[in-house]
Amino acid sequence: MTAVLTSRPADTPGVRRPLLTPRRRRRTYPGERTLRIGVVGALLAFNLVLLVVPIGIAAVGSFHRWNPLNGTFDYLGLQNYVTLVTDPVFWRATINTGVFGVVVIAARVALGLAVAYAIFSRLTRWKSFFRMVFYMPVVAPLVAVAYVWRLMYQPQAGAINTFLGLDVNWLMNSTWALPAVMLMTIWKDFGYAVVLFLAGLYSLPDNALEAAAVDGASTWQRFRWIVLPLLRPMTLFVVVTSILAYLQTFVQVLVLTKGGPGTATYLLSYLIYDKAFVTYDFGYASAIAFVLMTATVLLTIVSFGITGGWRGIRR
Amino acid sequence: MKRRITAVVLHVGLLGAAAVTIFPFVWMLLSAFKSNAEIKALHQTLLPKQWTFENFLKVQDNFDFLRLFGNSVLLSTVITAIVIYTSCLAGFVLAKYEFRGRGLLFGFVLATMMVPWAVTIIPRYTMFSAAGLQGTWASLIIPAAFSGFGIFLMRQSMDGVSDSLLEAARIDGASEIHIFHRIVLPMSTNAISALAIFQFLWVWEDYLWPYLMINSDELQVLAVGLTTFSGRYTTDHGGLFAATTISILPVVAVYVIFQRRFIAGAASAAVKG
Numbered sequence: 001m002t003a004v005l006t007s008r009p010a011d012t013p014g015v016r017r018p019l020l021t022p023r024r025r026r027r028t029y030p031g032e033r034t035l036r037i038g039v040v041g042a043l044l045a046f047n048l049v050l051l052v053v054p055i056g057i058a059a060v061g062s063f064h065r066w067n068p069l070n071g072t073f074d075y076l077g078l079q080n081y082v083t084l085v086t087d088p089v090f091w092r093a094t095i096n097t098g099v100f101g102v103v104v105i106a107a108r109v110a111l112g113l114a115v116a117y118a119i120f121s122r123l124t125r126w127k128s129f130f131r132m133v134f135y136m137p138v139v140a141p142l143v144a145v146a147y148v149w150r151l152m153y154q155p156q157a158g159a160i161n162t163f164l165g166l167d168v169n170w171l172m173n174s175t176w177a178l179p180a181v182m183l184m185t186i187w188k189d190f191g192y193a194v195v196l197f198l199a200g201l202y203s204l205p206d207n208a209l210e211a212a213a214v215d216g217a218s219t220w221q222r223f224r225w226i227v228l229p230l231l232r233p234m235t236l237f238v239v240v241t242s243i244l245a246y247l248q249t250f251v252q253v254l255v256l257t258k259g260g261p262g263t264a265t266y267l268l269s270y271l272i273y274d275k276a277f278v279t280y281d282f283g284y285a286s287a288i289a290f291v292l293m294t295a296t297v298l299l300t301i302v303s304f305g306i307t308g309g310w311r312g313i314r315r
Numbered sequence: 316m317k318r319r320i321t322a323v324v325l326h327v328g329l330l331g332a333a334a335v336t337i338f339p340f341v342w343m344l345l346s347a348f349k350s351n352a353e354i355k356a357l358h359q360t361l362l363p364k365q366w367t368f369e370n371f372l373k374v375q376d377n378f379d380f381l382r383l384f385g386n387s388v389l390l391s392t393v394i395t396a397i398v399i400y401t402s403c404l405a406g407f408v409l410a411k412y413e414f415r416g417r418g419l420l421f422g423f424v425l426a427t428m429m430v431p432w433a434v435t436i437i438p439r440y441t442m443f444s445a446a447g448l449q450g451t452w453a454s455l456i457i458p459a460a461f462s463g464f465g466i467f468l469m470r471q472s473m474d475g476v477s478d479s480l481l482e483a484a485r486i487d488g489a490s491e492i493h494i495f496h497r498i499v500l501p502m503s504t505n506a507i508s509a510l511a512i513f514q515f516l517w518v519w520e521d522y523l524w525p526y527l528m529i530n531s532d533e534l535q536v537l538a539v540g541l542t543t544f545s546g547r548y549t550t551d552h553g554g555l556f557a558a559t560t561i562s563i564l565p566v567v568a569v570y571v572i573f574q575r576r577f578i579a580g581a582a583s584a585a586v587k588g
Contacts, residue, residue, distance in 0.1 A: 029485060029491055030490075030491075031490050031491040031492065032412055032491050035404075035408065035491050035492060035495075036408050036412050036414060039404050039405055039408045040405075040408060040414075040420065042401075042461075043401075043405050043420075043424075043461055043466075044420075046460060046461045047423070047427060047461070050435070050439065050457075050458055051427055051430060051435060053438070053442075054434070054435040054437075054438035054439050054442070055430065055434055055435060055438075057437075057438035057441070057442075058434050058435065058437055058438050061437065061438070068440075068441060068444075115329070115332060118325050118328060118329055119329065121321075121325055123318060123321055123322040123325055124322075124325050124326065124329065125326070128574075128575075130329050130333060131578060132571065132574045132578075133333045133336055133337055134332070134333070134336055135570075135574070135577065135578055135581070136336065136337065136340070136567060136570065136571075137336060137339075138581075139516060139566055139567065139570045139577060140340070140563050140566060140567055141516070141519050141520035141537075141538060141562055141563060141566060142520045142522075142538075143520060143522050143538040143541050143542065143562070144520075144537075144538070144541055144558075144559040144562035144563045145339070145559075145563065147541060147545060147555055147558075147559050148339050148340075148342075148343045148556075148559050148563070149339065151343075151346070151552060151555065151556065152339060152342065156355070156357070157354060157355050157356065157357075157359055157552075159338070159339075159342050159359075162359040163359075163361075187335075187336065187339070191336070192581065195578050195581050195582055196581070196582060198582070199582035244428075244429065247431060248431050248432060248433065250523070251520075251522055251523075254522075254542075255542070268433075269431070269432075269433050272433040273433070273523065276436070276437050276440075277440075277523075277527065282437050282441075285433075285437060286434075286437055288433075289431065289433040289434040289437070290434065292431050292433055292434070293430065293431055293433075293434050296429060296431055297429060300429065
């Protein structure tokens with residue numbers, strides 16, 4: 001089992017290869033030009049048509065009253081962005097997205113680390129079994145899983161109330177609806193962090209841990225002062241991919257609560273879906289989408305700044 | 316003695332967490348074999364009191380889930396095959412050829428991964444509708460043809476293929492496309508299988524785009540079919556359990572059989588980042 005994860009020591013996060021191989025030659029091989037130009041051309045054309053142009057259209061559209069059903073496309077100037085700043089649902093969705101992101105990411109990292117470290121322990125048996133189980137929700141398709149959880153959250157015959165002896169109408173209660181969506185997301189995603197942290201743990205240098213043990217460091221001290229800093233690049237990876245994912249979360253909201261009760265579980269991406277494909281207010285939805293994209297880029301840069309980039313510490 | 320206690324605590328904790336993790340699957344599977352009356356009964360049991368297969372049969376009569384299932388399998392396979400090939404080609408070019416703007420192009424590919432779906436989906440929707448592609452699988456396949464993640468993964472993997480090996484093949488007179496197909500591709504099977512797994516699952520669970528593009532039951536995919544079913548038969552919980560089982564169980568079964576590959580793939584995608 002460990003062989004699979006550790007067979008490529010050069011790929012461990014702490015020891016980074018240069019991003020691109022250094023320049024060695026300038027010679028062009030026969031046939032290279034055609035292949036290269038074909039592939040690069042296709043790649044650029046694809047992204048031009050399906051990414052760059054759409055972003056441009058969305059940018060322009062965000063300054064318009066844009067409804068495809070009745071064909072309106074009227075210039076509004078900054079009106080959509082003004083509406084956005086004064087829209088309580090937008091702020092509610094922003095706060096919800098923030099709370100959702102912070103809680104789920106914290107839980108994902110904490111649970112992932114704890115479970116991975118427990119599996120990693122020399123005292124633990126059935127390692128591959130545990131790893132297999134915790135990763136299972138990650139591969140299960142999201143829409144179907146969300147329906148299972150919706151049935152589990154049912155107030156009368158749902159599994160959660162039944163087997164925990166509770167009486168909460170989880171998805172209809174404005175206090176509990178968002179935590180319910182978060183709990184489902186944590187359950188679905190924490191296994192990914194477990195597998196990543198395990199891979200990180202197996203790529204740690206044995207001698208660092210052994211030396212610390214010889215020096216009389218306690219289990220906690222070893223974890224806090226050796227394992228945790230060495231896992232920093234992996235933690236950053238988990239955090240950044242989680243930020244990208246959770247700013248875009250919408251399926252579980254759609255299936256579990258449709259944003260309700262009231263606006264209690266509106267997340268930004270769900271709000272965009274709602275504005276775009278329920279009320280067909282494409283212009284306003286595009287404006288929110290741009291705010292979301294800006295937030296994505298800024299948050300990614302900030303987390304790189306805080307944790308010191310992929311390289312983390314060198315060894 | 317202390318080690319003994321630690322070991323017991325570790326195992327109890329892990330087993331507890333494993334039970335919680337696996338519980339929704341078990342509950343779903345067992346509930347799919349309960350009658351609707353039993354599912355809604357006041358007194359709930361984990362195991363069905365009376366095992367029944369009726370949910371699966373009824374769901375299939377009302378709603379052609381086998382067709383949706385077949386559609387999802389076919390579509391996921393086609394898109395995955397295309398993405399693997401385009402990712403390998405682009406990964407090969409980016410890893411093994413030197414040309415002006417290569418670093419910039421690779422940076423651009425990475426940047427494409429950061430664009431939220433919410434930004435591009437509205438213009439794409441208008442573009443594909445205007446092009447008359449709505450209601451065809453082309454609308455699902457075209458936007459998935461190139462994958463930033465796939466190119467990134469394959470470039471990282473192919474960067475490790477030794478240049479001298481390629482040089483040797485060139486001296487033997489192998490063409491570039493031959494080298495790509497006969498040397499580089501076979502050497503990248505680990506990365507390819509990682510990409511295949513991810514890509515297949517992404518297509519399998521993709522919801523919004525097929526929901527927007529496909530309007531006929533004949534061409535629809537399983538993820539959208541589930542929501543249609545749930546909206547149409549709101550009280551048929553037994554049917555919903557059966558339908559979610561049809562959607563989840565095959566994926567989980569394949570995962571359990573190939574779990575090592577799945578997990579190694581998941582880890583490699585990160586470790587190479």
